[in-house]
Amino acid sequence: xxxxxxxxxxxxxxxxxxxxxxxxxxxxxxxxxxxxxxxxxxxxxxxxxxxxxxxxxxxxxxxxxxxxxxxxxxxxxxxxxxxxxxxxxxxxxxxxxxxxxxxxxxxxxxxxxxxxxxxxxxxxxxxxxxxxxxxxxxxxxxxxxxxxxxxxxxxxxxxxxxxxxxxxxxxxxxxxxxxxxxxxxxxxxxxxxxxxxxxxxxxxxxxxxxxxxxxxxxxxxxxxxxxxxxxxxxxxxxxxxxxxxxxxxxxxxxxxxxxxxxxx
Amino acid sequence: xxxxxxxxxxxxxxxxxxxxxxxxxxxxxxxxxxxxxxxxxxxxxxxxxxxxxxxxxxxxxxxxxxxxxxxxxxxxxxxxxxxxxxxxxxxxxxxxxxxxxxxxxxxxxxxxxxxxxxxxxxxxxxxxxxxxxxxxxxxxxxxxxxxxxxxxxxxxxxxxxxxxxxxxxxxxxxxxxxxxxxxxxxxxxxxxxxxxxxxxxxxxxxxxxxxxxxxxxxxxxxxxxxxxxxxxxxxxxxxxxxxxxxxxxxxxxxxxxxxxxxxx
Numbered sequence: 001x002x003x004x005x006x007x008x009x010x011x012x013x014x015x016x017x018x019x020x021x022x023x024x025x026x027x028x029x030x031x032x033x034x035x036x037x038x039x040x041x042x043x044x045x046x047x048x049x050x051x052x053x054x055x056x057x058x059x060x061x062x063x064x065x066x067x068x069x070x071x072x073x074x075x076x077x078x079x080x081x082x083x084x085x086x087x088x089x090x091x092x093x094x095x096x097x098x099x100x101x102x103x104x105x106x107x108x109x110x111x112x113x114x115x116x117x118x119x120x121x122x123x124x125x126x127x128x129x130x131x132x133x134x135x136x137x138x139x140x141x142x143x144x145x146x147x148x149x150x151x152x153x154x155x156x157x158x159x160x161x162x163x164x165x166x167x168x169x170x171x172x173x174x175x176x177x178x179x180x181x182x183x184x185x186x187x188x189x190x191x192x193x194x195x196x197x198x199x200x201x202x203x204x205x206x207x208x209x210x211x212x213x214x215x216x217x218x219x220x221x222x223x224x225x226x227x228x229x230x231x232x233x234x235x236x237x238x239x240x241x242x243x244x245x246x247x248x249x250x251x252x253x254x255x256x257x258x259x260x261x262x263x264x
Numbered sequence: 265x266x267x268x269x270x271x272x273x274x275x276x277x278x279x280x281x282x283x284x285x286x287x288x289x290x291x292x293x294x295x296x297x298x299x300x301x302x303x304x305x306x307x308x309x310x311x312x313x314x315x316x317x318x319x320x321x322x323x324x325x326x327x328x329x330x331x332x333x334x335x336x337x338x339x340x341x342x343x344x345x346x347x348x349x350x351x352x353x354x355x356x357x358x359x360x361x362x363x364x365x366x367x368x369x370x371x372x373x374x375x376x377x378x379x380x381x382x383x384x385x386x387x388x389x390x391x392x393x394x395x396x397x398x399x400x401x402x403x404x405x406x407x408x409x410x411x412x413x414x415x416x417x418x419x420x421x422x423x424x425x426x427x428x429x430x431x432x433x434x435x436x437x438x439x440x441x442x443x444x445x446x447x448x449x450x451x452x453x454x455x456x457x458x459x460x461x462x463x464x465x466x467x468x469x470x471x472x473x474x475x476x477x478x479x480x481x482x483x484x485x486x487x488x489x490x491x492x493x494x495x496x497x498x499x500x501x502x503x504x505x506x507x508x509x510x511x512x513x514x515x516x517x518x519x520x521x522x523x524x525x526x527x528x
Contacts, residue, residue, distance in 0.1 A: 021295045031285045034295055038302020042446075046310075182306075247511055 013041065013049075016083065016200065023082035027113045030105040033079045036160065043181045044198050046243055051205060054239040055197035061230035062157065062177040062193045063095065063209040064223040069155035069175070072097040076128075077104065080159045080199060081114045087203035088159075089123045094210040097157070100149035101128030104162050106141035137168045158187075159199045166190045179203075183239050193232055196239045277305065277313075280347065280464065287346035291377045294369040297343045300424065307445045308462050310507055315469060318503040319461035325494035326421065326441040326457045327359065327473040328487040333419035333439070336361040340392075341368065344423045344463060345378045351467035352423075353387045358474040361421070364413035365392030368426050370405035401432045422451070423463045430454045443467075447503050457496055460503045 004014045020037050023029040051059075066072040074088055074097050081088075081101070092099050101114050108129070115126045131144035133151035142165050145151045156169055159179040163186030169176045170190050178191035179202045188194040195202050213223065268278045284301050287293040315323075330336040338352055338361050345352075345365070356363050365378050372393070379390045395408035397415040406429050409415045420433055423443040427450030433440045434454050442455035443466045452458040459466050477487065 017296060017299055021299070024295055031288055031295070031298055032281060034298035035281055035285070035302035035305065038299035038304070039306040040302070041299065042303040042306035244511060247508060 020079065020082045023078070026117070027110055028117055029078035029082045030103075030110070032105055033077075033082070037079060040160075040181050040198065046247065047181065047196070047198075048246055049198070051197050051201045052239060052242055054235050054242065055195055055202065056205060057230065058193055058195040058232070058235055059197070059202055059205045060209050061227055062195060063206050063213060064226040065155055065175055065177060065193060066095040066097060066157060067210070067213060068220055068223050068227070069097075069153075071153045072155045072157070073127075073149050073153040074099050074157045075102045075150060075159070075161070076100065076114065076118070076126075077102060077160055078110065078114065081117055083200055084159070084203045085118055085121050087207060089118065089121055091157075091203060091207050091210060092123070094207060094214060098149050098153075099123055099126050100146055101126060102142065102145060102150065102165075104142055104165075106144065135165065135168045135172065137171060138165060143168075158191075159202070161187045161191075163187045163190065183236055183243065188236065191232070193230070194236050196236070284343065284346045287342070290381070291374055292381055293342035293346045294367070294374070296369055297341075297346070301343060304424075304445050304462065310511065311445065311460070311462075312510055313462070315461050315465045316503060316506055318499050318506065319459055319466065320469060321494065322457055322459045322496070322499055323461070323466055323469045324473050325491055326459060327470050327477060328490040329419055329439055329441060329457060330359040330361060330421060331474070331477060332484055332487050332491070333361075333417075335417045336419045336421070337391075337413050337417040338363050338421045339366045339414060339423070339425070340364065340378065340382070340390075341366060341424055342374065342378065345381055347464055348423070348467045349382055349385050351471060353382065353385055355421075355467060355471050355474060356387070358471060358478060362413050362417075363387055363390050364410055365390060366406065366409060366414065366429075368406055368429075370408065399429065399432045399436065401435060402428060407432075422455075423466070425451045427451045427454065447500055447507065452500065455496070457494070458500050460500070 004011055004018065008014060020029055020034060024031060024034060072095055074092050076088060076099055088099065099118065101111050103110060111129050115129055118126050127146040127149040131146050133145050133147045134143040135145055150156055153174055155175040155177065157177045158166060161178050166176055166178060166187040167190045176191045177193040178187045179195045179197065179199050180187045181196060181198055182188060183196045188196060268275055268282065272278060284293055284298060288295060288298060336359055338356050340352060340363055352363065363382065365375050367374060375393050379393055382390050391410040391413040395410050397409050397411045398407040399409055414420055417438055419439040421441045422430060425442050430440055430442060430451040431454045440455045441457040442451045443459045443461065443463050444451045445460060445462055446452060447460045452460060
């Protein structure tokens, strides 16, 4: 484990790397998950490592959707479990959602370890270890889901999802909310609500929104109006425009990302 | 190990992921190296996953520089050893360079494994296992180098280098040639010759150039003229312009990268 000084300009990013690397050692995250994390880091530089206004809009619409859903489920993979385990549990409690572990590189052992990890942090009744249904149209191990969880969910929050599975969930008629930092991914294009943000910023933002909406007991009709007012395609297009605008104005050069980065 | 079908649109990229992941299992690549690989993948999407004309220019100037150097050295880290071991050996032979292993996350064991890996592929006298000098100005393990290798080299090829070390090598008065897909990195800015390309494309390009120059016995004065004609700063600026041009014209959306990518 490499010790990172607190005053390092890239402290947060480097700490996340250490966290996710440690989670590989603990059997929670797959090695392929580390590569995905790296891709996410680079795309985050393009975005300027901050939540764009369009992302916040999507996050609010997502929370309203989850609050009005009958059986909302948060799907958790190895990277989500590594990066935002506590936030996932807190959000699930606030919105009354189930948590189900679903892995691209699925092994029983890794699911058990993630379940254990989440339960030690306070989660209860984490699904995924004993799948009793399959998502139609997927042949791989990823198809395995739980009947009372993802299979019967009307709304699914899928942080860091793969495109195939996202597409299959949409085909099943579910409302799919994706957290994916890449606005060009198939997941971002397939989801009904595409949150183009780093999961470590998106989850706290959603928790904050969920608190406001629940503590103020915002009525269902107002939540439905929030959802109605949100246009995902328009929001996604605006996000892409904003990213390009930032690039043309030198965001990548000025960003706290690569230019100050000492580890490559 | 995940089996990737040959006709998968992302076959090459996914195979590289499998290769580098396997190299972590073999103790050749560090886990942090996987995250770096992911960052490289994402930046490569911006470039369009092809060698830009400016990169080819830098690759040619780099080969001319290495051929005219008195003691050229190729520095090898875990990712280079995983992705282009044979190419590294071939290029070293063509240009008469030494190979020295130098790791950011240095362990004796990993150096020994990389040495073994390269020697099994035909490399001879791989340096790095018994460092007897230090790069001034670096406190970490990265400072450890061999006297007859990097320490006394006049030109060093550093694929996938970290910024601190690149800077220190430049301060030592060496000609540093970096292969770094990120044009905004400190490494790319510090190096005298910055090759903004994926190492898996850069190395074969350099081998091809080295063959032409050596088989035609191009005289030293012509090699020096090639080097003289190359302006790294101008080339780097042109690269950045070209990347932005591509983005504005929809390269990222159209690229074979994310939009067709099924694994995230």
